[in-house]
Amino acid sequence: MSELAAVPVTALKGVGAALAEKLARVGLETLQDVLFHLPLRYQDRTRVVPIGALRPGQDAVIEGVVVGADVVMGRRRSLLVRLQDGSGTLSLRFYHFSNAQKEALKRGTQLRCFGEARPGASGLEIYHPEYRALNSEPAPVEQTLTPIYPTTEGLTQQRLRQLTQQTLARLGPHSLPDWLPEELSRDYHLGALDEAIRYLHRPPPDADLDELAEGRHWAQHRLAFEELLTHQLSLQRLRESVRAQQAPQLPAARTLPQRYLNNLGFQPTGAQQRVGAEIAY
Incomplete structure (x- = not known):
C-alpha cells in the first residue's frame, strides 16, 4: 500500500463527515484516490481576452x-x-x-x-x-490550465480543485508505488509517475489542449501503460493459478458403465466404444 493510500480524505483541511460522504460518491476516500481522480478536460484561464x-x-x-x-x-x-x-x-x-x-x-x-x-x-x-x-492592484491570472473534474451533486469544481491542490502538496517521488522498472520507463520514454500525476492536474499554460483532449500526451501514456501492464500481469497470474490446479482423481468405474450400456437399447458402434474407453481411462 502506498503512503497516500493510507491517508483518508478527512485529513485534508475543510473535509468533515458531510463532505467526505459526497467525495465517497465519486470514489474518493483516500488521498491516493484524489490523485487518480483525473480531469475530464481543461479551461484556459491563464490570460485575459479583450x-x-x-x-x-x-x-x-x-x-x-x-x-x-x-x-x-x-x-x-x-x-x-x-x-x-x-x-x-x-x-x-x-x-x-x-x-x-x-x-x-x-x-x-x-x-x-x-x-x-x-x-x-x-x-x-x-x-x-x-x-x-478587483481592487486597484493588478490581479494575477491562473498560472496553469484549470481542470474540470467528474463530480456529483453538492461537490463543486472549486472545492475539488482546492482538495487536489492540498493533496498535490503532499505528493513526492515515493508517495505512490511506481511498479514500472526504471529500464522499462526509460525505453518507452514514460517519465515518473508523480510527475505525470502532477502534470495532468495542473498543466502549464503552453500545454497542447488538443493533445490532452485526445489522450496523446506523455503523462496520459504513462498512466495508460501502467494500467494495461497491471491488467496483463493480473491475467497472467490468474492463468498460472488455474494451471496449477489439478483435477481430482476419480476411482475407476466398475459396474456403472455396463449398466448404462445395457439400458441404451442399441449396440454402440466400434468408434463409440473406442471413445468411451478413452474417456474412461
Whole structure:
C-alpha cells in the first residue's frame, strides 16, 4: 500500500463527515484516490481576452468596468450587467440573483469574469459567469490550465480543485508505488509517475489542449501503460493459478458403465466404444 493510500480524505483541511460522504460518491476516500481522480478536460484561464476579441462559443477570462446593472423583464426576470473594457462591451446575465448581488455589481465596479460568450439580444452575453471584484492592484491570472473534474451533486469544481491542490502538496517521488522498472520507463520514454500525476492536474499554460483532449500526451501514456501492464500481469497470474490446479482423481468405474450400456437399447458402434474407453481411462 502506498503512503497516500493510507491517508483518508478527512485529513485534508475543510473535509468533515458531510463532505467526505459526497467525495465517497465519486470514489474518493483516500488521498491516493484524489490523485487518480483525473480531469475530464481543461479551461484556459491563464490570460485575459479583450472583450472586442471575443467570439461566440469561446470560453474566456475578461476584465472590465460595470457601466450599468438593471433588472429586465422578459420571458424570465434577469439581472443584466453591462461590462466595458475599452475594446468593447459585453453583457453578463443572471437569472438567479439577490438584491445584495445587484448592489455589489454597481456602476464603476472593476470585475474579472470567466464564462462562455453567447449571442444575445444585446450582443455577446455570458450567462451566470464566475466573477470577482478587483481592487486597484493588478490581479494575477491562473498560472496553469484549470481542470474540470467528474463530480456529483453538492461537490463543486472549486472545492475539488482546492482538495487536489492540498493533496498535490503532499505528493513526492515515493508517495505512490511506481511498479514500472526504471529500464522499462526509460525505453518507452514514460517519465515518473508523480510527475505525470502532477502534470495532468495542473498543466502549464503552453500545454497542447488538443493533445490532452485526445489522450496523446506523455503523462496520459504513462498512466495508460501502467494500467494495461497491471491488467496483463493480473491475467497472467490468474492463468498460472488455474494451471496449477489439478483435477481430482476419480476411482475407476466398475459396474456403472455396463449398466448404462445395457439400458441404451442399441449396440454402440466400434468408434463409440473406442471413445468411451478413452474417456474412461
